[in-house]
Amino acid sequence: MNATEIFNETRYDGTPPAYTSAGGKKRLLIKNDGKHPCAVCGRSDIEEGYSTYKAKGGLGVISESFGESSSLKNPESPIVCRNCEAAVRDEARSFNGVILGGGRSYIIAGLDNKNIGKDGYITMKDVANMLLSPPPPPFVVAFNKNYVGKDGTHFLHKAIVNYSRGSYYASINDEYILVNTNLLSRFQEFLGLHSAPKAAFSLYSMRYILNCMIDLDQIRLEESTETETDDPRLLRKRKYRDAKKEKLIKVIEKEKAFADNRSLLEAIFASSDNMKSIGMYLRCLNAGKAKAAEEKKALKAQKKEAEKNVQ
Numbered sequence: 493m494n495a496t497e498i499f500n501e502t503r504y505d506g507t508p509p510a511y512t513s514a515g516g517k518k519r520l521l522i523k524n525d526g527k528h529p530c531a532v533c534g535r536s537d538i539e540e541g542y543s544t545y546k547a548k549g550g551l552g553v554i555s556e557s558f559g560e561s562s563s564l565k566n567p568e569s570p571i572v573c574r575n576c577e578a579a580v581r582d583e584a585r586s587f588n589g590v591i592l593g594g595g596r597s598y599i600i601a602g603l604d605n606k607n608i609g610k611d612g613y614i615t616m617k618d619v620a621n622m623l624l625s626p627p628p629p630p631f632v633v634a635f636n637k638n639y640v641g642k643d644g645t646h647f648l649h650k651a652i653v654n655y656s657r658g659s660y661y662a663s664i665n666d667e668y669i670l671v672n673t674n675l676l677s678r679f680q681e682f683l684g685l686h687s688a689p690k691a692a693f694s695l696y697s698m699r700y701i702l703n704c705m706i707d708l709d710q711i712r713l714e715e716s717t718e719t720e721t722d723d724p725r726l727l728r729k730r731k732y733r734d735a736k737k738e739k740l741i742k743v744i745e746k747e748k749a750f751a752d753n754r755s756l757l758e759a760i761f762a763s764s765d766n767m768k769s770i771g772m773y774l775r776c777l778n779a780g781k782a783k784a785a786e787e788k789k790a791l792k793a794q795k796k797e798a799e800k801n802v803q
């Protein structure tokens with residue numbers, strides 16, 4: 493099973509409506525008899541499909557100027573299977589992402605996406621929760637290179653099919669990010685515990701504080717083993733170190749919430765993959781927040797308008 497098959501099954505029950513271009517042209521349906529694999533996904537059991545490139549009598553699935561032939565399993569093949577044809581249409585390219593599985597397709601609409609609110613579309617706020625609790629396997633979590641709307645790229649055929657809900661890969665176009673749901677839920681708890689201090693939304697400041705804590709530990713370790721000395725060079729070194737210690741303590745005290753959660757921070761930064769997944773999660777949260785603020789503002793304006801009408 494591959495990602496385009498799951499897309500076709502969950503979004504179109506396996507039978508997408510026929511594709512017609514804006515100019516009214518149709519794809520060229522061709523027979524295969526198992527001779528060629530699908531140019532996109534490489535499956536080799538197709539009897540009928542669509543012409544890969546422009547041909548006499550119909551549209552090709554892939555444009556001659558497609559710049560990512562390396563992402564295709566068999567770019568030389570003349571045929572594309574039905575699943576992949578549906579997954580590389582302009583509509584699919586405009587999605588900001590998808591979460592597919594459990595018989596349903598959730599299409600992600602970024603902030604600028606005009607499909608927000610339409611049936612089957614979810615926003616980044618929903619994504620944050622779905623990352624913690626993905627659909628039953630096999631499932632796909634895939635993001636386009638642009639997550640706010642407009643100008644996407646073909647990304648579905650590059651997504652990974654997952655079979656574990658606790659640890660899975662989310663793809664962002666060409667990148668594959670290992671998401672650990674246990675770690676994500678701990679992080680969410682952490683944000684909740686400290687009512688999301690401002691710095692929590694910057695991975696860099698969190699990393700900075702963690703580094704300060706590590707440096708401070710190192711200084712304390714050095715202090716615990718040092719002996720008395722009159723050596724001016726050594727004394728100068730210690731004076732410099734004491735000043736650094738003072739500075740580190742000040743930083744950490746300012747961010748007490750982080751200092752108290754050192755082990756969690758260390759777990760979060762233990763792997764770059766996890767750091768990325770959390771970065772992605774934060775982007776989702778932020779996008780969700782921006783949207784919520786917008787909705788609140790619109791509601792307030794509506795209420796004001798209604799009051800005006802009553803008077």
Ligand SMILES: [Zn+2]
Pocket residue numbers: 496530531532533534535572573574575576577
């Ligand atoms: Zn295919």
